[in-house]
Amino acid sequence: MTNPTILQEKHPNGSSVPLASVSSIDPLELANKRPDWSASQPVTAAQKKTVLLLCIALLLAVVLAPLKTACLFIALCTLFYTTSTLYKFAVIRASISPSAILSFSEQQIADQEPREWPVFSILVPMYKEPETLSQMVNALSELDYPNDKKDVQFLLEEDDALTLDAAQAMAMPASFRVTVIPQSFPRTKPKACNIGLSLAKGEYLVIYDAEDLPEKDQLKKAVMAFEVSAPDVVCVQSRLNYYNSGHNIITRWFTAEYSAWFDLQLPGLAALGAVIPLGGTSNHFKTRILQALMGWDAYNVTEDCDLGVRLGRAGYRTRMLETTTWEEACCDLRFWIRQRTRWQKGYIQTWFVHMRRPLKLLKELGVVNFFHYQMLIGGVTFSVLINPFFWAMALVWFIFRPAGVAALFPGPVFAAGAFCLFLGNFVFVYINLLGCCKRKKDSLMWWSLLTPVYWVMMSYSGWRAFIQFFRDPFVWEKTQHGLSGKA
Amino acid sequence: MEDNRNQYRIIRMLTGGVTPALLAAALLGYALNRFGQLDPAAQAAGICRELIAGTTEGRQALFGSCWAAPLPVLFYLPFSWLLPEPLAGPAAFWLSWFFVFWSVRESVKSAGHYLFRIIMAQIAIAAVAVLALNQEVLQIDTALTVGLLLLCASSLSDWVACRRLRDVVSSAAACAFLALCGFSVLGVACISAVLLPIAAAGHRETRRRFQAWLLLGWLPLVYMLGVWMLLNRLILGDALFFLRSLRFLVSETRLFMPSLALPAAVMLPALALTWRLDSRAEKPGAGVVAASATLLSFALMLIVYSKVFAWFGISWADTALYACALSVMIVTVARLRQPLYRSCLSLVIIVWLSGTWFKRDEQTGDDDVRVKVIGEVETYVQARTPYGRVFALGYTGLDLLRGYEGSLMVPNLDLHIGSLRMDYKGQDLYVLIPNPEDRVRSESVFWKYPDIYDLGADRLLYAGTFGTWRLFQVVSAPTQEQLDEWRRLRN
Structure with a gap:
């Protein structure tokens, strides 16, 4: 154990500046070389014109034929809800397919030895989180992988003296190092990761968040997963879950949601060969391919989701890996809303970026994956935005039963609406229950029945994200960790 | 490995796509012929x-009766x-x-059999539908019921055998949809849902997670019934409107309700066997013997249900229940690990026996009867008043008016004579009442006005009989405008 190598030098005036090797790296390579693939310009002029024209057309329709417009809008939304419900059915059903998730038993891992494991780069971006540093160093040290094959980089911001000092003071294994990220705009996690990617020495690469606790055999499983998969599989995504699920009701709902997303829906999508919106951490890559794709988009606040789509566009596939990284669920409502706002804003960014040339996207992804993309990236955002209107309408109908609401639902639309009411809402709650059951977190299942309240929080964040997308597209609302102790 | 996968894909396409499509087309051809x-x-x-x-009657009809359940309607829409x-x-x-x-x-498939056994079972069920010589077997609601019941029963038996999460989910989902197929299978759906967590109580590992199975197994059914009740409350003003007909249909309601739980007793030996085998097993799961016993008990339970309904005079539920029982038996035989010739022989015997189970019916020419009744009623009313309006009551009325383009006759699901007089002020109103036989007895008009067909009701005056229908005139005082008009005509 030694003090870590820190990629920075002392400037003659005494201040810390990055090493030339770091400062020469272009973390905005994607935005500079392929601006059409970057969210550096959130909405293009053509998109602005299209949105404006649509708004004018909508306004005219509302003025000229308000009832017909409302009926048409409701009919389209009902069609979307119905499609979305059936889509969820299909995805969950696919999740039971043997190809949904790659799993390796302890025996299979043990049978690999003795063997030469490849160098595995691990990136840990951190910002003002000195308290989680020692936990992270311990977790990475304990990973069941040869120490000399681990290439760990802690990516610390230049102005984060607290964490830098803590890192300098800490004894770390020789293969651990600290890379200081120069101050520049935008200050986002993907920008830091791009610098880490350029300096990565490993054949494979993974990202962990500061508070992550990956399962010990995760790296070996990832290597084995790449080895048994086809060459076009360039990313394997581990499952994420929370160690503080019992802290309060928010963490319980959050855990239920994550269990459903990572244990059911993403495996289902993988089995269907769909574009996968990657989780923010514990995604393992083939380093060379990721470098060729110019890493992450530094301007996108859900760079992971965007990268998942770009992998799909480039003809690569992502698979799910049966191993879990334990994280800390945000337990404070204010921070939860900020985190969710960022995620939803990122989804909106990603949708606009890739929809700049829809036909090209269709050609690159294919019809089926294009549909997946619309349902996963556009659909999720669209539903959180329109949900409050339909809840309000249902509530008004339940309580006052005015004739006006019934007039908005002509025959077939009423039936489809009844189908969504009968089934749609229930499917989404039931999927969460299922996720908890699969995770063997039975005590959370009763709490999952209250998920509709969680949807209200999601819709609030969705609208906040929508407004923020136009006002402050690049603002990164950082999640505060360490608010609840480990369970 | 790749060869196996390709072979699996071909078999999947064949048994899950090609043969179902061909057999369904063949059945369609047979039925048309x-x-x-x-x-x-x-x-x-x-x-x-x-x-x-977009009428209120349509909404009322969609949710208003447990005998004309919503799922087939939503499927057909x-x-x-x-x-x-x-x-x-x-x-x-x-x-x-x-x-x-x-x-x-x-x-x-879930029993590990492919191709021949699956195709054999599919052909056997098609043969049952053909040999039944009964139009009711060929109705879409019977088909949906049979399909869902097969999924429900086989998932339950797979759950008994292997304890896979997917089985509890698919069985629970099938139970919930089955409940939306009508009252004849509502009891079966409830018993299946109840069995899901109980069946898992035999092994210490799954017993500990009882609440998880309870939630996953029961929730879909409870939710579906809850929403059905809610919509009844919202649309018809009474959460239990869809069940009210039972009071009129069955004279001994107090005896009838407990009797609906009686068929569950048939499942008890299979349940006991499951617990016994499960408690001895190292890993959760009672194995194929318990699974087969569960399936056979399921078929038996369906037959007992049909007997219970018959005892209480609800004979029209027989057809769907028999069709379901036979299908479960066929699937049980196809799942058994035995020589192919023995499976074939068993299936032939079941199919042959099924020929005697159903009441045979011949071509009915329903359309001609409908057109004749409508024509006669129109002629009768138009000869007496130019301001007439005829309300054809209940689901039978909806059926009568299929394809009707005129404006004289309208359907009515929830008869309120007072409301009709208010809503159609100044018109001469008539109600057309179907003969309360068999399934028609379940119409809401008969539990509201039990003797309406024979005696009419307050303000209803007998006008005539048309086919099996009876027309009653709603007696009301003429409005001032009508009186003025008559005076003018007289002068």
């Missing part, structure tokens, strides 16, 4: 017509909406039977 005019969605078509028109009447029926028929044959595949 045998019965001439195919009417596989008689009640649903009438309701769909109103739903598409897209066909009715997108296709013209002569095509909608056959298209819905084909898809519903495709679903049955696909369900057979799902049910047999």
Whole structure:
């Protein structure tokens, strides 16, 4: 154990500046070389014109034929809800397919030895989180992988003296190092990761968040997963879950949601060969391919989701890996809303970026994956935005039963609406229950029945994200960790 | 490895796509040939017509009776909406039977058998439908019930055998949908849902997670019934409106309700066997013997149900229950690990026996009867008043008015004579009441006005009989405008 190598030098005036090797790296390579693939310009002029024209057309329709417009809008939304419900059915059903998730038993891992494991780069971006540093160093040290094959980089911001000092003071294994990220705009996690990617020495690469606790055999499983998969599989995504699920009701709902997303829906999508919106951490890559794709988009606040789509566009596939990284669920409502706002804003960014040339996207992804993309990236955002209107309408109908609401639902639309009411809402709650059951977190299942309240929080964040997308597209609302102790 | 996968894909396509499509088409051809005019969605078509028109009657009809359940109607609605009447029926028929044959595949596949046994079972069920010589077997609601019941029963038995999460989910989902297929299978759906967590109580590992199985197993059914009740409350003003007919249908309601739980007793030996085998097993799961016992008990339970209904005079539930029982038996035989010739022989015997189970019916020419009744009623009313309005009551009324283009006759699901007089002030109102026989007895008008067909009701004056229908005139005082007009005409 030694003090870590820190990629920075002392400037003659005494201040810390990055090493030339770091400062020469272009973390905005994607935005500079392929601006059409970057969210550096959130909405293009053509998109602005299209949105404006649509708004004018909508306004005219509302003025000229308000009832017909409302009926048409409701009919389209009902069609979307119905499609979305059936889509969820299909995805969950696919999740039971043997190809949904790659799993390796302890025996299979043990049978690999003795063997030469490849160098595995691990990136840990951190910002003002000195308290989680020692936990992270311990977790990475304990990973069941040869120490000399681990290439760990802690990516610390230049102005984060607290964490830098803590890192300098800490004894770390020789293969651990600290890379200081120069101050520049935008200050986002993907920008830091791009610098880490350029300096990565490993054949494979993974990202962990500061508070992550990956399962010990995760790296070996990832290597084995790449080895048994086809060459076009360039990313394997581990499952994420929370160690503080019992802290309060928010963490319980959050855990239920994550269990459903990572244990059911993403495996289902993988089995269907769909574009996968990657989780923010514990995604393992083939380093060379990721470098060729110019890493992450530094301007996108859900760079992971965007990268998942770009992998799909480039003809690569992502698979799910049966191993879990334990994280800390945000337990404070204010921070939860900020985190969710960022995620939803990122989804909106990603949708606009890739929809700049829809036909090209269709050609690159294919019809089926294009549909997946619309349902996963556009659909999720669209539903959180329109949900409050339909809840309000249902509530008004339940309580006052005015004739006006019934007039908005002509025959077939009423039936489809009844189908969504009968089934749609229930499917989404039931999927969460299922996720908890699969995770063997039975005590959370009763709490999952209250998920509709969680949807209200999601819709609030969705609208906040929508407004923020136009006002402050690049603002990164950082999640505060360490608010609840480990369970 | 790749060869195995390709072979699996071919078999999957064959048994899950090609044979179901061909058998459903063959059945459609047979039905068209045998019965001439195919009417596989008689009640649903009438309701769909109103739903598409966006009327209150359509909404009331969709949720207002446990005997005309919502699932077949919702299934038929897209066909009715997108296709013209002569095509909608056959298209819905084909898809519903495709679903049955696909369900057979799902049910047999999980026992590890492929190709021949699946196709054999599919052909056997098609043969049962053909030998039944009964139009009711060929209705889309029967087909949907059979398909869902197969999924429900086979998933339950797979759950008993292997304790896979997917089995509890698919069984619970099938139970919930089954409950939306009508009262005849509501009890079966409830018993299956109850059995899901109880069946897992035999092994210490799964017993500990009882609450998880309880939630996953029961929730879909409880939710579905809850929403059905809620919509009854919202649309018809009474959460239990869809069940009210039971009081009129069965004279001994107090005896009838507990009797609905009686068939569950048939499942007890299979349950005991499951617990015994499960408690001895190292890993959770009672194995194939318990699974087969569960399936056979399930078939037996369906037969007992049909007997219970028959004792209480609800004979029309027989057909669907018998069809379900036979299908479960066929699937049980196809799942058993035995020589192919023995399976074939067993299936032939079951199919042959099934020929005697169903009441045979011949071509009915329903359309001609409908047109005749409508014509006669129109002539009668128009001869007496130019301001007439005839309300054809209940689901039977909806069926009567299928394809009717005029404005004189309108359907009515929830009869309130006072409201009609208020809403159609100044018009001469008539109500057309169907003969309360068999299924028609379940109409809401008969539990509200039990003797209406024979004696009429307050303010209802007998006007005439048309086919099996009776027309009553609503007696009301003329309005001032009518009096003035009559005076003018007289002068």
